[in-house]
Amino acid sequence: MAVFRLGQSWDPLRDLEREVDRFLQRVNLTFHGVRPGRKYPAVNVHESASEYILTAELPATAPEELELTIANGVLTMTGNRRDEVEIPEERFRRQERPRGTWQRSLPLPERIQEDQLSADFHNGVLVVRLPKAPQEEPRQIPITSD
Amino acid sequence: MSTDQPDRSQHLVMAHQTDDSTASSTERYVFTPPIDIFETDDGLMLRADLPGVSLESLELQIQDNRLTLFGRVETVLPEDAVPLHREFEVGDFLRSFILSDEVDYDRITARLSRGVLEVELPRAEQPEPRRIQVNAD
Numbered sequence: 436m437a438v439f440r441l442g443q444s445w446d447p448l449r450d451l452e453r454e455v456d457r458f459l460q461r462v463n464l465t466f467h468g469v470r471p472g473r474k475y476p477a478v479n480v481h482e483s484a485s486e487y488i489l490t491a492e493l494p495a496t497a498p499e500e501l502e503l504t505i506a507n508g509v510l511t512m513t514g515n516r517r518d519e520v521e522i523p524e525e526r527f528r529r530q531e532r533p534r535g536t537w538q539r540s541l542p543l544p545e546r547i548q549e550d551q552l553s554a555d556f557h558n559g560v561l562v563v564r565l566p567k568a569p570q571e572e573p574r575q576i577p578i579t580s581d
Numbered sequence: 582m583s584t585d586q587p588d589r590s591q592h593l594v595m596a597h598q599t600d601d602s603t604a605s606s607t608e609r610y611v612f613t614p615p616i617d618i619f620e621t622d623d624g625l626m627l628r629a630d631l632p633g634v635s636l637e638s639l640e641l642q643i644q645d646n647r648l649t650l651f652g653r654v655e656t657v658l659p660e661d662a663v664p665l666h667r668e669f670e671v672g673d674f675l676r677s678f679i680l681s682d683e684v685d686y687d688r689i690t691a692r693l694s695r696g697v698l699e700v701e702l703p704r705a706e707q708p709e710p711r712r713i714q715v716n717a718d
Contacts (some may be wrong), residue, residue, distance in 0.1 A: 453612035478668055479667050481662035481663060482665050483658075484661055488658055488659075488680075490658070492696070494630040494632040494696035495697045518697070522617075522619045522626075522683050526619040527619045528618045528620065528625075529617060530619075532628065532630050542695065556584065558632065558634060558635050559631070559695050559697065560693075562657050
């Protein structure tokens with residue numbers, strides 16, 4: 436699918452178009468250029484040896500307006516993107532930044548220590564750390580014989 | 582004030598590291614951050630979403646009539662972390678704006694809070710009409 440076209444294309448540009456097309460298809464378009472106002476913030480999940488790490492970009496969110504709850508293995512995040520001083524619509528010359536309330540629920544991987552979950556919110560980036568539960572020791576089952 | 586149109590072809594730049602031991606190059610994403618521009622009583626205000634940018638990693642520069650913001654984003658992940666689920670790429674933020682004459686360049690102020698940069702662009706004072714004395718010989 437062609438996702439990038441120059442208005443009047445001529446041969447030397449066709450290669451460039453193909454290159455750009457290939458590049459744009461390889462990455463998710465949603466996250467390119469001006470990131471459009473998505474209602475739901477994007478979330479990344481990484482795994483390290485000892486923990487799962489969830490990251491989300493949440494600019495313009497006050498810590499007191501961000502809520503994390505965990506129940507039945509599902510992490511639910513609720514937040515509000517709102518500037519400290521609201522501006523009347525007619526004053527805007529350009530408006531690209533997303534705003535408003537959102538909620539996202541993510542199923543958690545099994546075997547995490549839910550009570551050890553920690554969250555850090557700094558410079559508009561949320562980092563939730565979910566420590567893995569230790570491997571259970573193999574348990575010997577005593578066998579009795581008559 | 583006008584904004585430069587984002588040029589998609591420049592979003593992936595190659596940052597060449599010229600290290601003595603390893604002459605490697607790392608790919609870094611450069612994103613155009615979303616902005617708002619609105620009128621205030623005193624002029625214009627610009628807000629840009631720059632999640633992950635700290636005061637130390639933000640550069641705000643005016644050259645001639647061009648205001649450029651560049652925010653570097655450092656990863657918060659440990660080195661051994663592998664992606665399980667990815668919805669966004671982490672990258673730096675770059676955008677520049679052409680300022681009009683109505684902005685008083687010397688009084689531009691900026692602050693960064695909660696991943697949002699706010700740049701205040703005060704309107705230049707219109708000089709008072711000045712009466713010119715005409716002398717006769």
